[in-house]
Amino acid sequence: xxxxxxxxxxxxxxxxxxxxxxxxxxxxxxxxxRGRIPRAFEVAALEGAKVPLDARQPLAYLSERLTRLGFTxxxxxxxVPAVSGLGQQLLLVPFVHLDERALFxxxxxxxxxxxxxxxxxxxxxxxxxxxxxxSTLAGLEHVVRPPGVEVHIALDASTVDEIWSRHRLAxxxxxxxxxELIEPEDWRRHAAVAYEAWLQAALRSNRITLDGRGDAYRIxxxxxxx
Numbered sequence: 001x002x003x004x005x006x007x008x009x010x011x012x013x014x015x016x017x018x019x020x021x022x023x024x025x026x027x028x029x030x031x032x033x034r035g036r037i038p039r040a041f042e043v044a045a046l047e048g049a050k051v052p053l054d055a056r057q058p059l060a061y062l063s064e065r066l067t068r069l070g071f072t073x074x075x076x077x078x079x080v081p082a083v084s085g086l087g088q089q090l091l092l093v094p095f096v097h098l099d100e101r102a103l104f105x106x107x108x109x110x111x112x113x114x115x116x117x118x119x120x121x122x123x124x125x126x127x128x129x130x131x132x133x134x135s136t137l138a139g140l141e142h143v144v145r146p147p148g149v150e151v152h153i154a155l156d157a158s159t160v161d162e163i164w165s166r167h168r169l170a171x172x173x174x175x176x177x178x179x180e181l182i183e184p185e186d187w188r189r190h191a192a193v194a195y196e197a198w199l200q201a202a203l204r205s206n207r208i209t210l211d212g213r214g215d216a217y218r219i220x221x222x223x224x225x226x
Contacts, residue, residue, distance in 0.1 A: 036216040038082035041192040052110035071095040074184035094187045101179040122167045125180040134167035146197035
């Protein structure tokens with residue numbers, strides 16, 4: 001008895017749909033999911049991409065609050081091309097605090113399934129290739145710290161003011177003169193240096209590996225707290 005082509009097509013479509021829903025339903029990358037991690041820090045103009053609807057109000061609030069805390073906008077929102085496609089996009093919004101010499105990067109990841117995820121990351125470069133970082137990115141808990149980096153994971157912080165306060169407190173352990181100047185136009189360079197350092201740390205921690213195409217990393221297994 002032959003197979004009905006229409007029934008076979010329905011089965012194939014059903015399987016594809018189920019696989020797609022499983023993929024889209026995975027935890028977002030910023031929430032500890034297992035998405036692809038770009039091999040290099042590369043950003044591009046939005047080019048028609050929009051800030052997700054459910055993230056616009058938090059973005060507006062955080063932008064206003066950061067301005068009150070002394071930050072200025074370093075650049076227009078940008079997207080990460082390597083983490084875009086099939087209903088997913090990752091946007092970055094950078095701010096700098098000239099007096100405190102800090103870079104504040106807000107990440108917004110949207111997917112077809114589930115709410116948008118927000119990530120907040122602050123870094124201050126210190127002389128001697130050192131950095132102080134404060135972040136809400138949970139995945140960093142499972143990576144051995146890069147050399148010269150003091151990082152504080154602020155998952156329990158309830159406000160941006162509290163995150164900023166923790167970062168400033170960490171900075172008191174260093175001479176103010178040791179902080180390197182951060183200009184708005186240099187934010188991509190500072191972000192790229194930090195990104196590369198964390199990639200190398202994740203490789204040493206056996207947390208990521210190159211995917212089949214060699215242009216991105218994938219997260220390995222279930223992490224254990226360090």
